[in-house]
Amino acid sequence: MTESSKFKIIPGKYTIDKVHSSVSFVIRHMVAAKVRGRFNEFDGTLDIADTIEDSKVDVNIDAASVDTGNEQRDGHLKSGDFFEAETNKNIKFVSNKLELSGDNEGKLHGDLTIRDKTLPVVLDVEYLGTEKNPYGKTVLGFSAVTEINREDFGVSWNTVLETGGLMLGKTVKIEIDVEAQLEE
Secondary structure: OEEEOOEEEOOEEEEEOHHHOEEEEEEEEOOOEEEEEEEOOEEEEEEEOOOHHHOEEEEEEEHHHEEOOOHHHHHHHHOOOOOOOOOOOEEEEEEEEEEEOOOOEEEEEEEEEEOOEEEEEEEEEEEEEEEEOOOOOEEEEEEEEEEEEHHHHOOOOOOEOOOOOEOEEEEEEEEEEEEEEEOO
């Protein structure tokens, strides 16, 4: 068992539990409101190393699984104006560095690919703990947040409102909650 500050994390390969995890986003809409959405289909692994800073994360998100609770809006998000989900099926994140900044916090650096454009991003990560589930399997939890400029990834559709403002903000806040199970 490796000790990362006050938390003990068992090294090994963990698989993301989709039932107990979420990938969601928030964007400004018509200047005065925010719209929330999520992706319903994703998978990934966390390879926890003996030295926690050497750990790796690899996540794939099905772009066509976007869900904002509005079928018409979801259809538009899947189109060429946004994710172009028919030809760019996956959104991908691959980590390349973890920096610890506290007992249960850190910065996870990696490459995010949207619409075949890959850019570096940094996620603020919080380690939530490790536990045995009711089936005797080791699970751990993390939360992460970051903000991206969607236009940097070629997701630039917008329209000017009557007042001169824009329909959509450029900044998208990404919120991730992960529960992952140790492969044994």
